[in-house]
Amino acid sequence: MKTRSILRLSSSTISCKRPDSMFVSVRQISTGGKRPKKKIYHRDYQLDKVMDLQKKPSLILQLKSVIQSQNQQCLLLRDLEKEVGFVAKWNFMSVIEKYPSIFHGGGCSGKQLPFVTLTRKAKKIASEESEARILMEPILVKNLRKLLMLSIDCRVPLEKVEFIGSELGLPKDFKKSLILKYPEYFSIKDVNGRAYLNLENWDSSLAIxxxxxxxxxxxxxxxxxxxxxxxxxxxxxxxxxxxxxxxxxxxxxxxxxxxxxxxxxxxxxxxxxxxxxxxxxxxxxxxxxxxxxxxxxxxxxxxxxxxxxxxxxxxxxxxxxxxxxxxxxxxxxxxxxxxxxxxxxxxxxxxxxxGTRLVDKCPMLMFNDKFVTLSGRNEISSFNSMNSSQVVT
Structure with a gap:
């Protein structure tokens, strides 16, 4: 079922006044015969700003992953469109140009095709990602078990787990690296022709x-x-x-x-x-x-x-x-x-x-912040200063 737009909700409950506010009907104290004013459900500009602040870091991290997935960790620019699409490739080309401290471009001389790779410093910090993923594994296993425990039948369609995989922090190969690695917790079963991720054992200590x-x-x-x-x-x-x-x-x-x-x-x-x-x-x-x-x-x-x-x-x-x-x-x-x-x-x-700062951060987010800080640009530095915090355990 598609999510209903806020603007289409019944006007008897909520009506839109301007882009930065919405009316929410609540009971009022008597105002001596005057028509009571409706309480306003205000926009939270700090949380709106979070979405703007994450745009450039998101592009940097996505390009890093694309480069690391290539042979020799070197991406030919002619293949960039194939990886990210025609429209998005221009945003990534801009990122390559703006952040030479992270991305190194080369080629165009002789028979060598234009390419982009990570700088030496970026490669050094990128090598710490494996340690962050090791720290993430017990957190991911715990959260995935809790996700299944919340469901009415202790199972969720595998495609839906994949749908929110990036939000949970799951690696792309989580079926192999997590599901098959922990058969005492998880299994994949076919139900009416649909693959489901099933919880194998209930743990009351996690039901908190x-x-x-x-x-x-x-x-x-x-x-x-x-x-x-x-x-x-x-x-x-x-x-x-x-x-x-x-x-x-x-x-x-x-x-x-x-x-x-x-x-x-x-x-x-x-x-x-x-x-x-x-x-x-x-x-x-x-x-x-x-x-x-x-x-x-x-x-x-x-x-x-x-x-x-x-x-x-x-x-x-x-x-x-x-x-x-x-x-x-x-x-x-x-x-x-x-x-x-x-x-x-x-x-x-x-x-x-x-405000705009996420209070608690997992190891993977802390690694991402450390990598993005290499850009040295004001807007990215601002992003990281507002998102520095402790590790989630």
Whole structure:
């Protein structure tokens, strides 16, 4: 099912005023007979900027991979179009010209054809990628197991895993390097002519959400199993066992009735996203809150804590996601953010970012930043300074 565009949603719920804001209907405090103003769901310009900041680093890393896949790690420029397409090749030609500290061009003399390869310094840093992938392997195995545990039948079509492979950080040969390497965890089985990735063994120790792990790190849960005394904050945050971290946009000013309703929702108990969704009535408010937890956990399993809305919607049947997925994401705009920057709409897990900086980074992202820093250009240096952080374990 194709993701519905935000602009096509019912005007009774959401209407578009201008490109940088959307109306969200919420209850208002009485204003003495005056028509109440609607609360505005503001764009988050910092998360929009993330999409712009990643464009050039993405091209640099993609070109690096193309060069490394060639014989002798040397790419003939005549083959660039075959690798990336006619339109994209001009962007890559620009990258080659702009970043001589990373890419070295040669040829054109005598019978030698024009080519591009990595500079000596770039090759040295690129050699560290294998170490980063070794560090990534246990993280990928754990996250892939959790991805299957979230599904209703502990299995996901293999094509859908491949669809989000780059977001998870999976290598292109993950079927051989991970699936076949760990037969105690994974298997590939044919179901009605379709290949599925199956979970072989359930591990209760993995059925802990990223939200619960954050609470443990922050000491919200007392050592005796109880809870520390906490209070509802004016920004909607509540450090209870069933609460989510709220990160409203700077321009959003929730009123009293909105916060009261949010407080009730934050305190509401809900089943673990790792329990089978078939056990719950979809009309139950607790089951609807559980869906938010499923989406939160799915995004938490990705390297950059984001997916395109199309990728999320692809898992509709495996996780019993709501038919109006975009509406669900917009309703919980303190947790998720949808940006239309870039080629596709992208859904962010807001708490994972501090402005434009991704708070926690896996070894692969740290390696990518180190390689891209070779460019020495201001916009790339800015990208890395805003994304420096610790390793995810």
């Amino acid at each position: 959400t990223a939200r619960e792990e954050r609470f443990a790190r922050e000491g919200v849960l007392a050592s005796g199993g109880g809870l520390k005394r906490v209070r509802i904050m004016k920004d909607g945050n509540y450090l209870g066992p069933f609460a989510f971290k709220m990160c409203f946009a700077a321009g959003f000013r929730p009123n009293k009735s909105y916060l009261e309703e949010l407080q009730r929702w934050q305190k509401m108990e809900f089943p673990s996203p790792y329990l089978n969704a078939r056990r719950f009535d979809v009309a139950d408010p607790k089951a609807r809150k559980r869906v938010v937890a499923v989406l939160h956990e799915l995004l938490s399993l990705t390297m950059e804590k984001r997916m395109t809305s199309t990728q999320l919607d692809a898992f509709h049947s495996e996780y019993l996601l709501p038919s109006k997925l975009v509406l669900c994401l917009i309703k919980h705009h303190g947790i998720f953010y949808i940006t239309n920057k870039g080629a596709r709409s992208t859904v962010f897990l807001k708490e994972a970012y501090d």
